[in-house]
Amino acid sequence: MCRFLWSLFRQNIYFVIGVVLGLGLSLLLTPVVDNDCFFSVHFNNEESRILTSHKDDDYEPRINLAGKPQKAQKTPQTLIRPRYFSTELGIKDKLFIGILTKADTLVEYAVALNKTVAHLVDKIMYFIDAPSAQRLNVSSLRLPGIVGFTDTREILKPFHVLKYIIDNFLEEFDFFFIVKDTTYIRARELYSFVKKVSVSQDVHLGSPAVGQSEFCSLDGGILLSNSVLRKIQSTLDWCVKSAFSDSDSDNIGRCVLHATKIPCQQNIQGQSFYSFHLGNTQITTDNKYLLKDPTFEKAVTYYPIREPSAFYKLHLYLCKVAMMHKKMDIANLRHSLLNMSHFVPGGKKSVSWPVGNQPGNKPSNRFDVLRWDYFTEMHIYLANDFTNIKILSGAEKSDVQYVLNKSISFMEDKYEGQIQYRRLVNGYRKFDPSRGMDYILDLVFRDMTSGKEVHKRIELCKPLGKVELLPMPYVTENTRVNLILPVDASNRKDTVTFIQQYTKVCMEKKDKTFLMLVFFYDPHAPGKGKSDDIFKDIKDTAISLSNRFHKDGNKIAWVSIKVPSASSQYTMVHESLLDFAAADLAVKKLPLESLVLICRTNMEIRQDYLNRVRMNTILQWQVFSPIPFTEMNPSVVYNYELPQPSELDINKNYGHFDPLNSRHISFYAKDYWKARKSMESIIPIVRNDKDILNFIKNQEANITNFALHTVYSMFVRMSNLHVLRGIEPGLRLRYEEKSCQYPETVSGHIAAGIYHSCIASQAFSLGSRSQLAKLILEYQSASSVS
Ligand SMILES: *[C@@H]1O[C@H](CO)[C@@H](O)[C@H](O)[C@H]1NC(C)=O
Ligand SMILES: *[C@@H]1O[C@H](CO)[C@@H](O)[C@H](O)[C@H]1NC(C)=O
Ligand SMILES: *[C@@H]1O[C@H](CO)[C@@H](O)[C@H](O)[C@H]1NC(C)=O
Ligand SMILES: *[C@@H]1O[C@H](CO)[C@@H](O)[C@H](O)[C@H]1NC(C)=O
Numbered sequence: 001m002c003r004f005l006w007s008l009f010r011q012n013i014y015f016v017i018g019v020v021l022g023l024g025l026s027l028l029l030t031p032v033v034d035n036d037c038f039f040s041v042h043f044n045n046e047e048s049r050i051l052t053s054h055k056d057d058d059y060e061p062r063i064n065l066a067g068k069p070q071k072a073q074k075t076p077q078t079l080i081r082p083r084y085f086s087t088e089l090g091i092k093d094k095l096f097i098g099i100l101t102k103a104d105t106l107v108e109y110a111v112a113l114n115k116t117v118a119h120l121v122d123k124i125m126y127f128i129d130a131p132s133a134q135r136l137n138v139s140s141l142r143l144p145g146i147v148g149f150t151d152t153r154e155i156l157k158p159f160h161v162l163k164y165i166i167d168n169f170l171e172e173f174d175f176f177f178i179v180k181d182t183t184y185i186r187a188r189e190l191y192s193f194v195k196k197v198s199v200s201q202d203v204h205l206g207s208p209a210v211g212q213s214e215f216c217s218l219d220g221g222i223l224l225s226n227s228v229l230r231k232i233q234s235t236l237d238w239c240v241k242s243a244f245s246d247s248d249s250d251n252i253g254r255c256v257l258h259a260t261k262i263p264c265q266q267n268i269q270g271q272s273f274y275s276f277h278l279g280n281t282q283i284t285t286d287n288k289y290l291l292k293d294p295t296f297e298k299a300v301t302y303y304p305i306r307e308p309s310a311f312y313k314l315h316l317y318l319c320k321v322a323m324m325h326k327k328m329d330i331a332n333l334r335h336s337l338l339n340m341s342h343f344v345p346g347g348k349k350s351v352s353w354p355v356g357n358q359p360g361n362k363p364s365n366r367f368d369v370l371r372w373d374y375f376t377e378m379h380i381y382l383a384n385d386f387t388n389i390k391i392l393s394g395a396e397k398s399d400v401q402y403v404l405n406k407s408i409s410f411m412e413d414k415y416e417g418q419i420q421y422r423r424l425v426n427g428y429r430k431f432d433p434s435r436g437m438d439y440i441l442d443l444v445f446r447d448m449t450s451g452k453e454v455h456k457r458i459e460l461c462k463p464l465g466k467v468e469l470l471p472m473p474y475v476t477e478n479t480r481v482n483l484i485l486p487v488d489a490s491n492r493k494d495t496v497t498f499i500q501q502y503t504k505v506c507m508e509k510k511d512k513t514f515l516m517l518v519f520f521y522d523p524h525a526p527g528k529g530k531s532d533d534i535f536k537d538i539k540d541t542a543i544s545l546s547n548r549f550h551k552d553g554n555k556i557a558w559v560s561i562k563v564p565s566a567s568s569q570y571t572m573v574h575e576s577l578l579d580f581a582a583a584d585l586a587v588k589k590l591p592l593e594s595l596v597l598i599c600r601t602n603m604e605i606r607q608d609y610l611n612r613v614r615m616n617t618i619l620q621w622q623v624f625s626p627i628p629f630t631e632m633n634p635s636v637v638y639n640y641e642l643p644q645p646s647e648l649d650i651n652k653n654y655g656h657f658d659p660l661n662s663r664h665i666s667f668y669a670k671d672y673w674k675a676r677k678s679m680e681s682i683i684p685i686v687r688n689d690k691d692i693l694n695f696i697k698n699q700e701a702n703i704t705n706f707a708l709h710t711v712y713s714m715f716v717r718m719s720n721l722h723v724l725r726g727i728e729p730g731l732r733l734r735y736e737e738k739s740c741q742y743p744e745t746v747s748g749h750i751a752a753g754i755y756h757s758c759i760a761s762q763a764f765s766l767g768s769r770s771q772l773a774k775l776i777l778e779y780q781s782a783s784s785v786s
Contacts, residue, residue, distance in 0.1 A: 096125075125146070170233075176223070480595065628661055631732075
């Protein structure tokens with residue numbers, strides 16, 4: 001029974017709204033009670049008397065200290081800003097269209113209007129009386145908004161519409177256009193018309209009604225601004241009482257005029273609004289006859305439409321006309337641009353090629369000249385500072401192929417098959433960040449008629465695409481960052497420095513953080529809980545700091561892990577995967593929605609880095625792996641002229657951004673587990689110390705495993721999250737001595753991979769090229785002297 005009632009209600013939702021509105025309006029229609037006396041004014045004679053008696057006193061200023069200082073009566077309120085600036089600034093959508101429709105026209109006319117208008121404006125709604133709506137079963141029509149009014153008096157329908165709009169949409173739109181359903185609307189023109197009208201202007205606009213130049217014709221459509229509707233709001237009952245005319249146009253016009261004192265205008269802010277009266281004209285797809293009328297093409301609305309198909313015919317015809325105009329505009333623009341590029345005083349080309357694209361970067365001095373890379377079909381030469389020649393592969397190869405294919409087909413078309421492609425001689429490409437990729441290709445063709453080889457040079461440009469804004473989830477700088485710091489016996493000293501910095505930057509400043517130390521114990525070192533625990537002093541510091549700052553919720557905790565002793569079972573490969581052990585055991589202790597940041601003892605802690613981590617890490621969306629600025633070998637870089645600074649500055653003489661280092665990463669615990677579980681079969685999850693030995697079950701570990709050997713590569717390969725990687729000036733690392741041992745005991749790609757990446761990062765962190773060159777020169781001159 002209940003369900004039946006509910007479905008009945010749902011089917012007739014507009015009907016119900018109509019009933020409610022009808023009731024509301026009928027209240028309006030009851031005679032308004034005499035309301036002369038809502039407020040009474042009461043003069044307080046007591047007070048005025050006291051004031052005057054003061055005047056008579058001998059005036060002697062006295063300071064009244066009783067009960068002072070007083071507290072402020074009201075504490076100043078904090079301004080609560082809305083989430084969107086459009087709310088705060090009152091920015092609205094532009095155009096609402098209200099269509100007055102009837103039982104006999106709804107099904108065909110309103111649907112035709114919907115098809116020719118609805119997708120071009122912000123909102124469209126149809127208004128009908130409720131009994132017809134029910135009879136026609138409007139819910140089966142799939143029209144975006146039909147409102148049925150229970151009050152069936154035709155004469156009052158426009159006012160029901162006005163009231164409905166005022167009650168529901170006043171805050172959402174700048175302009176309201178009300179029209180009958182027998183009118184075709186050129187929605188694009190109407191929209192661009194209202195876009196040019198200032199929202200601060202009162203607008204009552206349309207084409208004059210027959211015989212009443214002060215009122216607008218409802219057949220042609222009436223445009224009202226938000227401000228005008230606000231004024232009508234308070235006079236709606238007057239309007240209803242004064243609606244005596246047979247013509248809806250007159251009734252509405254009188255109402256607007258009464259509320260705003262503005263008669264119907266046809267021109268506003270330099271624009272004119274025209275409606276075209278079709279009379280008895282038959283609409284055909286060429287409309288030759290209509291074109292002769294000069295107002296036909298200027299009009300925004302056309303009425304009366306006598307048959308539904310006329311909507312579509314008119315629409316088709318007007319769209320064709322509009323398209324013709326656009327094509328002519330484009331042709332004219334092209335023409336004028338070409339003229340400009342040819343006839344410029346001084347003969348210089350002022351227009352860039354391709355027309356309409358960015359002209360590209362003009363170097364201000366010789367250091368800014370962008371580089372052209374030379375390529376052939378197989379190789380690219382001197383693509384960066386570190387390589388001489390590189391085999392073209394992957395995306396670069398298909399890019400070259402694509403450009404080549406394009407040039408060949410262009411030339412073959414141009415010479416109408418008279419030439420045949422032979423080979424590529426030279427290729428050059430240049431990337432300009434302000435423009436895109438430019439290419440120059442020297443191609444050899446065979447001339448089919450003479451049989452000789454001809455050389456052709458071709459210039460191509462691949463312009464940058466349009467910038468796109470990607471909507472991203474909301475993040476705040478108020479999230480707690482959980483730092484995980486792996487510590488082993490060799491970096492105990494750095495850890496002390498780290499904790500000191502952490503205290504200063506995070507704990508004392510009450511930044512929302514939590515530090516989790518992960519201690520790696522050597523198999524023979526005195527273990528957990530022993531009195532000669534090698535990490536005892538660090539643990540003591542952690543406890544005392546936690547006690548000192550526990551009120552702010554900032555804490556230091558730790559996890560201890562005993563590493564197995566080196567053997568054929570525990571190798572350097574296992575060791576290289578210890579980050580997983582640290583993360584598995586530490587993240588397990590945190591709730592799923594924690595933001596986790598893996599840190600290293602040689603980093604400098606900075607507030608701006610932590611904030612960037614908060615902004616760049618997004619739950620179930622993005623993980624963040626910063627490229628750190630890394631100090632180079634101090635014994636190479638620093639000397640008496642350039643002493644080691646106490647804080648690492650970003651300067652090419654001290655260090656470099658190290659793209660090989662992907663060991664700093666932040667993520668949400670939930671995302672970590674999801675990715676981690678999906679690679680459990682390759683590297684099992686560590687639940688206790690002994691699981692470390694299981695890291696690689698298969699000693700014939702292969703290159704696939706190497707590709708997964710860091711937490712970073714796990715996210716890249718095993719999750720569908722976006723991995724944000726970029727240089728991060730807030731993350732600065734002190735130089736760290738690395739010893740790279742060639743793997744003798746273990747074989748396999750993974751060990752070799754670890755070794756080679758270790759060597760590479762060591763080599764790139766030695767010093768800048770000029771510093772190293774200087775050392776070599778010094779060495780050579782010293783050895784030649786001796
Ligand atoms: C009316 O227009 C809207 C928006 O373009 C569309 O979603 C809807 O399907 C249309 N309805 C009909 C009956 O054409
Ligand atoms: C109204 O249309 C709906 C959906 O097409 C249909 O299920 C329902 O039976 C119709 N009702 C009447 C009274 O025609
Ligand atoms: C270029 O053309 C060759 C031969 O027609 C074709 O095999 C290749 O797929 C094309 N490459 C691209 C990137 O279009
Ligand atoms: C390499 O690793 C993949 C992924 O774990 C595995 O499927 C494959 O069997 C391994 N190959 C060898 C030779 O171990």
